[in-house]
Amino acid sequence: MKSPRNLQRLGALALSLALGWWLWQGVTISPFQGITGPAARYIHGTARDTGAANVVAAILFDYRGFDTLGEASVIYTTVCGVALLFAKRRYRRSSHGLSFIVKRSMALLVPFILLYASSIIVMGHLSPGGGFQGGSVMATVTILFCVIYGSSFEAARVSPKVKETIESSGALLFVLIGLVGLVTGGAFLTNIAAGFPRGTMGQLFSGGTIPLLNIAVGMKVGAGLSTLFYSMVKILEDPTESSPPEV
Amino acid sequence: MLPISYGTAIIVFCIGLYTILSKRNLFKTVIGLSLMEGGVLMLITSSGYVPGGVPALLPFAGGEPVNPLPHSFTLTAIVIGAADVALALAFIIKIHRRYGTVDIDKIRGLRG
Numbered sequence: 001m002k003s004p005r006n007l008q009r010l011g012a013l014a015l016s017l018a019l020g021w022w023l024w025q026g027v028t029i030s031p032f033q034g035i036t037g038p039a040a041r042y043i044h045g046t047a048r049d050t051g052a053a054n055v056v057a058a059i060l061f062d063y064r065g066f067d068t069l070g071e072a073s074v075i076y077t078t079v080c081g082v083a084l085l086f087a088k089r090r091y092r093r094s095s096h097g098l099s100f101i102v103k104r105s106m107a108l109l110v111p112f113i114l115l116y117a118s119s120i121i122v123m124g125h126l127s128p129g130g131g132f133q134g135g136s137v138m139a140t141v142t143i144l145f146c147v148i149y150g151s152s153f154e155a156a157r158v159s160p161k162v163k164e165t166i167e168s169s170g171a172l173l174f175v176l177i178g179l180v181g182l183v184t185g186g187a188f189l190t191n192i193a194a195g196f197p198r199g200t201m202g203q204l205f206s207g208g209t210i211p212l213l214n215i216a217v218g219m220k221v222g223a224g225l226s227t228l229f230y231s232m233v234k235i236l237e238d239p240t241e242s243s244p245p246e247v
Numbered sequence: 248m249l250p251i252s253y254g255t256a257i258i259v260f261c262i263g264l265y266t267i268l269s270k271r272n273l274f275k276t277v278i279g280l281s282l283m284e285g286g287v288l289m290l291i292t293s294s295g296y297v298p299g300g301v302p303a304l305l306p307f308a309g310g311e312p313v314n315p316l317p318h319s320f321t322l323t324a325i326v327i328g329a330a331d332v333a334l335a336l337a338f339i340i341k342i343h344r345r346y347g348t349v350d351i352d353k354i355r356g357l358r359g
Contacts, residue, residue, distance in 0.1 A: 012268035020261035027253045032298050039316040047305055055303040055315040060322065071323050078330035082337045127304065132326060201305060221326075228333050232340060 050191055051198035052125035052207035060130065061213040065189035069174060072217055075224045076171060086231045097150040106148045113141050121218035125207040131214040135221025142226035151233045160230060163223040170219030177209050177216065252293040260286030273339045273349040277332060284328040291317045291324070 035043065046058045060068050097103060121134030142163075145154040181190030191208040192198050199206030259282055266279030295317035301307050303315035339349055346354050 009269045012265050015268065016261040016265040019264065020257050023257045023260070024254060027250060027257075029249050035297065035311075035314050039314050042315060043303065043312055053305045055305065055312065056318045056322070059315055059319040064319065067323065071326050074327050074330050078334050081334055085337050085341055128302070130322075132322060225329075232333075232337060 047201055050207055050210060051201050052210045053202050054125050054127065054130075056128075057125045057130050057210055057214070058207075061125075061210045061217075062189075062191045062208075065178070065191075065213065068213070068217070069178065069189075072171065072174065072220050075221060076167070079167065079224045079227050082228055082231050086234070097153070098148050102148055106144055110141060113137065113144075117141075117218075117222070121214055122204070122211065124214040125210040126202065126204070131217025132221050134214075135218040135223075136225060138218065138222035139225035139229070143229045146229060146233050151230060154230065155234075158226070160227065163227050163230075166219050167223035167227065170216045170223065173216040173219070174213060177212055180209075249293065249296060252296070253290065256286045256289035256293065258286075259283075259289060262286075271351050273342065273351065274336075276351075277335050277339065280335070281328070281332055284324070284331075288321050288324055288328075291321050 034040075042059050042063060043055060046052060046055045050058045050062045052058045052062070117134045117138035119134075120129035120137060121131055124130030124134065142154055142158055145157065178189040180196075181188055181194040184190065184194040186194050189209070191210070196208035197205075198208060205211075263279045263282030263284075263286060266282060267276050270276060270279065295314035297311055297313045299310055300313035301310045303312040303318065342354065343349050348354060
């Protein structure tokens with residue numbers, strides 16, 4: 001049993017090293033000749049076409065907005081899949097959480113985490129950040145609730161139904177904003193050409209649909225990730241297997 | 248500086264590959280998958296490097312911006328990677344419920 005195992009390990013090591021050497025031989029650094037192709041157009045056209053200060057946000061939510069809709073549906077599909085896998089069993093009990101000191105510290109921290117998350121989402125078109133990043137930070141609040149207070153407390157405070165509603169309404173908001181473009185005679189997810197105000201670059205209210213789409217994606221990602229974690233934790237905390245430690 | 252960045256990406260990728268090939272624990276396989284994904288993302292991000300470039304935030308203060316396109320692609324890939332890992336972990340939890348182990352060899356032994 002021991003010898004084939006080591007042989008396998010040696011083979012894996014040799015394969016990895018050979019592949020790494022091969023990839024390293026393929027690295028060629030050509031001298032920089034300026035940005036060309038679509039990226040050059042995005043860099044020079046962002047201020048005129050969208051009014052957003054963050055070029056990455058402009059690419060994600062304006063030039064390639066349809067791509068982002070697909071990306072958001074990937075998360076939706078994952079949440080559906082995990083919820084489907086863990087649909088049958090429901091456990092009422094959960095762990096009792098950590099000690100009193102940790103619980104109180106968490107209670108003090110929650111408003112600040114939420115404020116940070118919303119600032120990342122709302123300022124997505126001005127500074128690095130956006131719906132995906134801010135939504136993930138927002139989901140950490142409910143994940144910390146699960147860890148520190150136990151999953152039944154989390155489910156009692158933020159009901160799974162509410163989270164599902166938030167997630168679906170985020171997706172719906174995204175599609176509705178996209179449909180406005182179709183109604184005004186443009187393409188799906190048309191931004192400035194559909195009559196959304198461009199605003200002054202650098203101001204909070206600028207960039208047409210980009211802040212709205214950021215908020216929609218933030219709702220979707222935040223609620224989706226927190227549903228994912230809760231579905232897994234509720235199955236892990238099976239009271240029949242091991243009783244949770246009393247604190 | 249750029250070769251070091253590419254080299255780091257390749258090393259991380261190969262560590263992930265070795266983890267997937269040599270470990271029998273399914274959770275460690277998922278860790279290897281995440282490492283490989285991280286290596287690829289490092290490679291994509293460093294491909295957008297511009298010598299002396301500034302962040303792609305308007306107005307570009309003090310020079311030419313870096314290429315913003317790899318950044319947005321990386322964001323897409325991160326989201327898909329997170330979804331992947333979540334679904335893989337869900338399946339592993341299911342397997343652990345069914346067989347009581349996450350060792351591939353033992354699971355194979357159980358099912359012939």
